[in-house]
Amino acid sequence: MLGSGLLQGLAVTAKNLVGSFHDPARYTTVEYPEVKEQLPESFRNFPFLVTDNATDPMGALRCVACQICEKECPPQCIYIEKSKDKKPDATGKPQLYPAVFAIDTSVCMSCQICVEVCPFDAIKMDQEFEIATTDRFSALLLNREQLAKPNTYFHQIRPTEAAEVDGRLTAERKAAEEKAKAAAAAKAAAAAAPKPAASAVPTATPAATAPTAPKPAAAATPAVPTPEKPAP
Amino acid sequence: MSATNDAFLETFPVTLRDAATNWLPAPWNWLAQGLIAVVAVLAIFGSLFAILTLVERKALGRVQNRPGPNRTGLPYTARLPWLKFTEGKIFGLGQPMADGIKMLTKEDIVPREADQVLHFIAPVAMLAMSLMTFAVIPFGRNLVPVELDASVLYFFAAGAATELAVFMAGWGSRNKFALLAAMRALAQLISYELPLILSFVPVVMIAGSLSTVGIVAAQSSWHWGFIPHWYVLTPWGFAGFLIFMVSALAESNRSPFDLPEAESELIAGHLTEYSGFKYALFFMAEYLGMTALSGMAVTLFLGGWNAPLPFLQFIPSYVWFAVKLLTLLMGFIWIRATLPRLRMDQLMHLSWKFLVPLCLVNLANTTVWHLTASLPLAVRWLLCAVIIVAPFTLIGRSLTKGVAPRTYRYAE
Amino acid sequence: MSAPSENSPSAVRPPSSGADPSAFPGLTSAPGSNIRAVNDPFHGDLLEVSMGPHHPSTHGVFRMMVTLDGEVVVKLKPVFGYLHRNHEKLGENTTYLASMPYTDRLDYLCSMTNNWAYALAVEKLAGQPVPERAEYIRLILAELTRLLNHVCLAGFLLQDCGASGTPLMYAFREREKILDLFESLSGSRMMCNYQRFGGCRIDPSAEWLDRVRALVAGFPRFLDEFERLITGNEIMMARTPGVGCLSPKLAISAGITGPMLRAAGVDYDLRKVDGYGIYPRYKFRVPLGAHGDTYDRYMIRVLEMRESLGLLEQVMKDIPGGPIMDPKAKLRGLRPKAGEAYGRIEGPKGEIGFFLISDGSPNPYRYRVRPPSFVNLTVLEDLCLGHTIADAVIILGSIDIVLGEVDR
């Protein structure tokens, strides 16, 4: 009969109108400022630098200024300047640290390639998206201090991923300590032998690192060659 | 008429008006009553327009599974203790006010090329004409602003002038889209005026009078005590009602026929070059036009202010008119939420080759209804129903002749 | 409606106007009025209207210079390039990996299929095998993107026809569910950057796969409701059939691909033709249209959605375990040996392909994208001639273009 299609359409809209009052499937709006929806764990926005202890953030930056992320970043929005001196990092080995580490968030498209290629898990994606500012230029260029956030924050926003990263790092540190202990034991055994000329401590240049497989998967540990080191 | 005729609530508005104007000498008395009627119509239908915009956006929102405007609240309501829970946001009731203030404060840009005179007159004429149409609609038992002998004719005469205003807006703003819209508006409004007027002729034939009060009086009694005499319950009346509503949709540029201001094609059509308060005037004129047409539909087909059942008459007559008016307006909004738009040539085809022939058949149908007064009601009803349904399906087939539901084959 | 009977590949003469549009003695404009009345002796005034670049129904920054005789389109010149971002030259100056996030921005509605096409091209170039589980995940994500895209198209087509937003909101309600899945998998709703050369970046959890199963189970109910709202509707049956008829001959010669080609009746679906990924292992049908008009293009997409749902149900039953990234795959410093490769897949809009020439360096020597909506757009004028301006809008809607891909 002419018009039956129109009536069918009107019936559908009526069903939705009535449904929106009792059927949650037909009322999908979340009234944002009052009700904040729980973000999925893997949500990503701009990156941040991970520090190991919250008290002295600049002291315990994991980043060793190897500048891999700067090279790999598609829009080239990371700027790093290496430090002149060295600081012992978590495993006690003297490492470089970034004197300047700036990300221009107006250029960054949060594609998380820097997180993927970083061999030291030093940079992670943040979940903070309410970062609107009135200043168009300087406020968008985040420097090292603004980027640094403690590992506890990383655990808070990404529990599973953080746990894996920490597990891997502690395993790495344990391996480094055993090697150091074994080296020290070997040193003690051969204590009578003339002391070998202390070889210069090569800087820890991470050679072609095996790819840090994506975090949750059992990732191959980045084989960072820890050179022989005479016990202090 | 039962005893409730002079119940307090029923005659309250009239006694109020008489109390306010009786102490005046004769000529001033008539003038004062007229002024009161005008002020009453403006106040009621002005606020109805404001609420209607909010209700439309909320209903559209709810149909689309979203809340609709709920951010603007009324001032000072947050501090009232018993309204504390709404945090001053009372379901968006402040939205009409917010829109009003926005429209008032927005800059009214008139393009340099525009024809200043026409550009200014168009909204004024449009609003004036649609307000004039309210003069003859009987809102209650004796609540009709102006009682004319040919009031239905007056209603459509005033309504016809709004076409001019739409054309002036379209032509005056010297904009290609507005020009296209003006030509479309001209063609659409004229070709839908014919079915609009032809659909109310049967009502006048049966009611025997052109005055709205007479028509409502003719629909006031009941068959066997519970079926009201409303014309919509007769076959020709129901067909006339449907045609009237379809043409009312087209006359007020509402959904399936909103070609003049088709957003997807002509941006805002003849309203493209309007902003600020002139745009608000057009907006208001469209809503008032819609309300007037549905008010007339209630008067002609739904028994004006008559109660549907005898024992329900204790509720005052103007309440019944309001209930019927609001249901029709909800129907307008419901249709707007659902139906896509027709194309211009299909619009013309629908009017000239479908609605007008159906109206003429409906006229013949009414004469058959009138002449078979002696037959029992059921037989008459069936006979007239057949007379109108047969051409409906026949001519209807011509509308969808080229289009058969298609089946699709799959590769291999 | 005098739909042009036969779209011969040569320039199409609109039968209704009888006048060759290019024969006009130039577009003279009367002083002081911006309506350029074309003084054409035997045709009355033609009105030249510019629809775009910011026009409510051009799906992005796209402009149509339409010459109207009354309401009928006499000449239509598409103008685009407003969203040109130099995508291909950028591709030549960055490494293979760095181009991957940019492919999300090509057709910003279907980022997963763009990624897959680019990954396929680079894998062909570098001879990189892909593990079994990654193939399954890629197929699931591609079919989800097809659902997403076709739902969006149906919503936008109805919006162009004038339904004030209701079907679009229902379509977007379903689209949001799929985008939530992408967000919980790849981290971002539309810019997923999820595929890598040799597999995928993140292994979807079992809980995520269950959510996909739930979505696939709930989708047909929505599709039925959507069809009840639209397909039988008399106004739609009046507005879309017979509008913008595309003849198979013109479709093939113009290089049209995707649902638009199948709506014209040509049986060409890359999933069957190329048999890439694991499509040959699963049974699914390819719907074909008969008239090639706007209604067929809409119905073909609805039927394709149903086929994708059937395909997803079959695939979800037997997803293997194992790694999702080929262990030997090198993330950084990929230097494929010199040579060229063309990887293409059946994207929701048509055949999206990437042509790469490598000279052994980490940057591709030439990086070319074959965008489906750009190619499908070339026949816009042939489809619109002889129709009214209201039809031109829905014909553009039914071609389903995304300006990110058209302008690159």
Place this chain on the structure above:
Amino acid sequence: MIAFAVIALLILASASLAMCLRNLVHSVLLLVANWAGIAVFYLWAGAEFVAFAQLLVYVGAVSMLSLFAVLLTRRSFHDLDIIPESVSRATWALLTAGAVAGVLIGTILGSPFGNVTEAAPAVSMRQLGEELAGTHVAGLLVVGIILTVALLGGVVIASKDKEDKS
């Protein structure tokens, strides 16, 4: 008396202004104002039906047709400036206009108006209807036929030029 003068002035002013305006659309709209003035006259004389019919038919429909005519036939802006071809044609035009005006004014002054004493008979719609359908039914039918013939003629002409176009 003042009301009469005001309305008359309005009608005359709009008519004359309509003639000498350069913009055709403006003159058509002034013509519409003229018809509305005439409708006010009818109302003032108490003939409601004729006033509303005038409003409905003239202001509603005929104005639209004249606008259509003005818009669709106009070639372009240029042929608006009507320069009198030659002095002699202008004089002949003035002469004929004067003659017609003279005849009109003569008949108006000559006809015996006389001051009508009793008020105009209050004719109700019902009487009007019965009068029309009763005694004057022949006239009504003839007018109906003429109108349908005109309508059919219009349709035939319109459809004819569609054929030679396609």
